[in-house]
Amino acid sequence: MSKPLPTGTQAIVRTVVLLKALGTRRQIGWRLTDIAAHCGLTTSTAYRIMTCLASMNLVRQRPRDKRYVPGPTLYELGLTVPAYFHFQGACHPRLLEISDKTGWVVFLALRSGEETVCVDRVGSTSVNLLNEVGRRVPLAGSALGVAMLLRLPAREQKRLLAASRKALRSNPAHRGRTYDDMWVRSLRLGLGLNLGDILPGGASLGVPILNASGKPVAAISVAGPRPEFTERRIATVGQMLKDVARRIEREQAELIADLEAG
Amino acid sequence: MSKPLPTGTQAIVRTVVLLKALGTRRQIGWRLTDIAAHCGLTTSTAYRIMTCLASMNLVRQRPRDKRYVPGPTLYELGLTVPAYFHFQGACHPRLLEISDKTGWVVFLALRSGEETVCVDRVGSTSVNLLNEVGRRVPLAGSALGVAMLLRLPAREQKRLLAASRKALRSNPAHRGRTYDDMWVRSLRLGLGLNLGDILPGGASLGVPILNASGKPVAAISVAGPRPEFTERRIATVGQMLKDVARRIEREQAELIADLEAG
DNA sequence: GGATGATTTGCCATAATGTGGCAAATTTTT
DNA sequence: AAAAATTTGCCACATTATGGCAAATCATCC
Numbered sequence: 001m002s003k004p005l006p007t008g009t010q011a012i013v014r015t016v017v018l019l020k021a022l023g024t025r026r027q028i029g030w031r032l033t034d035i036a037a038h039c040g041l042t043t044s045t046a047y048r049i050m051t052c053l054a055s056m057n058l059v060r061q062r063p064r065d066k067r068y069v070p071g072p073t074l075y076e077l078g079l080t081v082p083a084y085f086h087f088q089g090a091c092h093p094r095l096l097e098i099s100d101k102t103g104w105v106v107f108l109a110l111r112s113g114e115e116t117v118c119v120d121r122v123g124s125t126s127v128n129l130l131n132e133v134g135r136r137v138p139l140a141g142s143a144l145g146v147a148m149l150l151r152l153p154a155r156e157q158k159r160l161l162a163a164s165r166k167a168l169r170s171n172p173a174h175r176g177r178t179y180d181d182m183w184v185r186s187l188r189l190g191l192g193l194n195l196g197d198i199l200p201g202g203a204s205l206g207v208p209i210l211n212a213s214g215k216p217v218a219a220i221s222v223a224g225p226r227p228e229f230t231e232r233r234i235a236t237v238g239q240m241l242k243d244v245a246r247r248i249e250r251e252q253a254e255l256i257a258d259l260e261a262g
Numbered sequence: 263m264s265k266p267l268p269t270g271t272q273a274i275v276r277t278v279v280l281l282k283a284l285g286t287r288r289q290i291g292w293r294l295t296d297i298a299a300h301c302g303l304t305t306s307t308a309y310r311i312m313t314c315l316a317s318m319n320l321v322r323q324r325p326r327d328k329r330y331v332p333g334p335t336l337y338e339l340g341l342t343v344p345a346y347f348h349f350q351g352a353c354h355p356r357l358l359e360i361s362d363k364t365g366w367v368v369f370l371a372l373r374s375g376e377e378t379v380c381v382d383r384v385g386s387t388s389v390n391l392l393n394e395v396g397r398r399v400p401l402a403g404s405a406l407g408v409a410m411l412l413r414l415p416a417r418e419q420k421r422l423l424a425a426s427r428k429a430l431r432s433n434p435a436h437r438g439r440t441y442d443d444m445w446v447r448s449l450r451l452g453l454g455l456n457l458g459d460i461l462p463g464g465a466s467l468g469v470p471i472l473n474a475s476g477k478p479v480a481a482i483s484v485a486g487p488r489p490e491f492t493e494r495r496i497a498t499v500g501q502m503l504k505d506v507a508r509r510i511e512r513e514q515a516e517l518i519a520d521l522e523a524g
Numbered sequence: 525g526g527a528t529g530a531t532t533t534g535c536c537a538t539a540a541t542g543t544g545g546c547a548a549a550t551t552t553t554t
Numbered sequence: 555a556a557a558a559a560t561t562t563g564c565c566a567c568a569t570t571a572t573g574g575c576a577a578a579t580c581a582t583c584c
Contacts, residue, residue: 008571009314011273011542016318016335023342033560042544047562052271056278057374060522066551066561070343072372072522073278076379078340079396080285081332092354110334112319117338133348134341259334270542273571295531304573309533328532328580 014041015049022059022070023134029067083258088119090252094244099123102237104224107131109144110259111217114163116145127202127225138164140179143192143206148216150186151208191238196226203229207241209248217259220245276303277311284321284332285396291329345520350381352514356506361385364499366486369393371406372521373479376425378407389464389487400426402441405454405468410478412448413470453500458488465491469503471510471518479521482507
């Protein structure tokens with residue numbers, strides 16, 4: 001819980017901070033000055049680190065606009081984490097089924113500390129959606145995360161709810177969103193339910209995936225146009241999601257046991 | 263081509279070396295002393311870096327045996343490299359088809375410098391296979407890599423063939439394998455063809471996936487018991503693989519354009 | 525089961541490494 | 555075509571990472 005204070009590794013921490021930041025704007029890319037400022041580094045330091053990372057293909061500097069984007073080696077390193085890769089693959093067919101039956105977009109996310117990390121996405125919709133594969137969102141900031149929060153022991157729930165709310169408040173990109181409404185509504189329903197709280201025209205519904213000891217380690221959600229989220233549909237699709245989640249918990253028990261819920 | 267000499271970033275390079283090493287023994291894990299020696303670092307240095315990485319969940323130290331294995335955050339960072347993740351997902355259904363029709367295991371690999379990186383695997387077989395998702399193998403060391411080598415311009419082919427052969431020779435794990443036989447045979451066939459050259463009872467057949475300018479950026483292979491690889495079967499399955507590769511090239515042209523072949 | 529050997533964890537003085545300031549080159553905007 | 559902004563590169567300095575050493579833990583063998 002409390003950090004063991006890893007000492008004497010400033011450069012490495014900075015590197016990881018830069019890599020995480022790159023992930024938040026992967027398609028637009030980052031200009032050196034911007035990402036340096038964003039991460040609280042001087043341009044020189046960011047330059048040195050980025051050049052080093054580029055030489056190892058962990059990042060790429062796009063030739064045309066000189067912006068930095070995540071690089072192939074980063075993806076390749078990610079493949080070496082076995083349980084995670086296989087969990088995504090194992091769940092994918094289930095997501096396809098849900099998408100077929102509902103016509104909505106389906107997400108799979110993992111819990112990572114006080115954030116969710118979107119791990120898979122299936123289907124398409126007319127409305128804008130915030131989430132995408134690889135994106136990190138504070139727990140209180142998505143139906144996926146709320147679904148997981150709901151299943152945490154009171155103590156931890158309180159802590160993580162507070163922490164992720166704070167993260168949401170401090171990030172200007174999340175301004176004007178009614179995350180608290182989403183939380184209250186979800187608390188009543190017992191599942192994560194966003195009705196236009198994140199983006200005006202969109203809605204989403206999330207259910208958790210629990211490990212053997214009942215801890216939420218992942219979540220599935222559906223997302224689509226808000227008008228389609230009638231009370232009735234929410235009930236039937238909610239049940240469907242729960243069934244799928246239970247099935248995944250059963251069939252992928254071994255993989256799930258290897259997922260850190262930390 | 264020639265490294266631009268990234269200066270003043272020893273610690274970062276060391277970190278990446280450690281992370282790559284972790285990937286080579288991900289299930290067994292590494293003891294601190296061993297991985298330090300393997301990477302040419304003192305125990306203290308490795309300890310400091312590993313502790314730092316563990317605190318950010320880039321690596322995990324398994325509680326029971328204290329061994330280090332790749333951690334969740336590494337996987338999550340990998341998801342932020344968009345073209346790569348989607349390419350794997352887009353190819354997956356095609357791999358399933360091939361596995362269904364042939365009954366063999368199917369691999370998808372990307373080219374990464376002078377190595378292949380296995381990106382997906384479908385199906386199961388009775389024989390042992392060397393490759394697995396996330397594993398890096400010198401180009402000359404698999405049917406996948408050879409398939410790509412065959413399509414490179416003479417100059418580059420020569421360079422990479424030599425480089426990857428050298429890598430194979432210097433690694434004791436590759437002792438006693440007849441990679442040269444595989445190369446000669448493949449050169450004749452025009453596809454990567456391993457007939458027991460890597461592991462005694464196994465065989466595999468690889469075809470390249472080319473980008474718009476004809477450069478090989480990825481490859482597909484099938485692998486199974488050696489006796490099943492008759493001349494006839496090799497011909498028909500080879501054609502099937504070529505068809506699938508062409509289809510992928512056509513349908514995923516945009517994604518492929520974003521894959522670095524470097 | 526107690527003792528031996530190996531591995532992990534932690535500390536600390538030292539200098540080598542990474543740092544940030546500054547300026548030239550390059551690119552974009554006006 | 556000039557001006558502003560950003561990237562690239564260099565260099566002297568001290569902060570930071572380094573590796574030696576020792577205590578604590580863990581595994582093993584007699």
